[in-house]
Amino acid sequence: MRNALLIVAGLTAAGALSAQSQYKVKRRFIYPEAFQAGKPYTPGVLVGETLYISGQVDKHPQTGAQPKGIAEQTRLAMANMGHVLRAAGMDYGNVVSCHVQLADMGHYKEMNEVYGSYFGPDHYPARTTLEFPGLPGGANIEITCIAYADKSKIAVVAPPAGAIPEAAGPYRPGVWAGDTLYVSGSGGRKPKTNELDATIEGQTKQTMENIGQVLAAAGLAHKDAVFTNVYFVDPDGYKGGTYGKLNSVYKDFFRLATAPSRASFCVSKLPGPISVEFTFIATRDRANKGRVVPDSAGPSPTSSNGGVLDRDTLYTSGKSGSGATVEEQMRDSLESIRGILKLAGMNLEHVVDAHVYLKNIGQMDAMNAIFKEYFPKNPPARTTVQVNQQQLEQVQVVAVR
DSSP states (O other), X not given: OOOOOOOOTBOOHHHHTOOOSSOSSOEEEEOOTTSOSOOSSOSEEEETTEEXXXXXXXXXXXXXXXXXXXXXXXXXXXXXXXXXXHHTTOOGGGEEEEEEEESOGGGHHHHHHHHHTTXXXXXXXXXXXXXXXXXXXXXXXXXXXXXXXOGGGEEEEOOOTTSXXXXXXXXXXXXXXXXXXXXXXXXXXXXXXXXXXXXXXXXXXXXXXXXXXXXXXXXXOGGGEEEEEEEEOOTTGGGSSHXXXXXXXXXXXXXXXXXXXXXXXXXXXXXXXXXXXXXXXXXXXXXXXXXXXXXXXXXXXXXXXXXXXXXXXXXXXXXXXXXXXXXXXXXXXXXXXXXXXXXXXXXXXXXXXXXXXXXXXXXXXXXXXXXXXXXXXXXXXXXXXXXXXXXXXXXXXXXXX
16 A cells, blocks of 8 residues: 655645755754764754754763662763764753653652753753663663753743643753754643642643643644653553553544544653653644555554644654564554655654664664665664553654754
């Protein structure tokens, strides 16, 4: 069956499929001198004003030494982040969004104290904090951030007092970076009482309403989302009932075939007692958005099933491949992504950021070998974690023309 391109909201098929002999948006591949060469990913990719930074762990970039204690481990991960920022001509004040991946949520408080010290209270980025069953190389913390070069176009978004639950750490509800809004991870706590609904459906509804308040404060709505992460906790993973229950509510916030791109995962633990947490990326220009959906995928009530194109930036949904081995599945996933990119007039060289989710972090070397095959030169920034999933891998990317 041939691939089809579905265009909405003002994009034309001819414009989306035009041949690319050169990058439309300039980019720099950032490799600080402090880092060892030869990684299968680039520490940072600056495309236009946006800097995508690979996940930084608690290991010395040259020796691989790991300090003791989460405080010093957080400090080292943040210092590694600083190397990339400085090499791109930025500092911590340019950071607009972070994901903090922990091996133990019990380290949340100590991590917060160190992490927060790198930002002034008026300039906290949006943030999501999660516990994963495995991080690369036995790390206890991995921090992934996005920064924006023009500080004059960075602005905090905060709903009126009492509209959303109070922040449980050094982060802001939402942060504008130019025309892109990064929304912090949100759970289903009720704003006024901090109570949590006993059902997954109730938590999901409240989570989406909390995010809606942040979006509204920015002059946006759920339909302006281009990408979401859905995280949930269930002892039985995808075989349990949590995933289906959250989807039954999540889909009601989008008309059919208009949901954003999405990647969903079962994690070890979320902050506090919540069972679901979502993050959003939204943009303000509705006239220049479209979506690319292969024939084989078709419309979905919960995901783009392909990619959402915002001007020159494509956010793909997470893709898991077929096959008996992680190598086979990675190739299949990356071929699916290649097909989506082709529909948007791009190829793998346009990928600037990638997230790889493994069922077993011990298979990282095998995954890396395939990743190098598909990205032999100037690979994208990348974050890799272990999650509780049925497939051996899942891949999600951001590409820019």
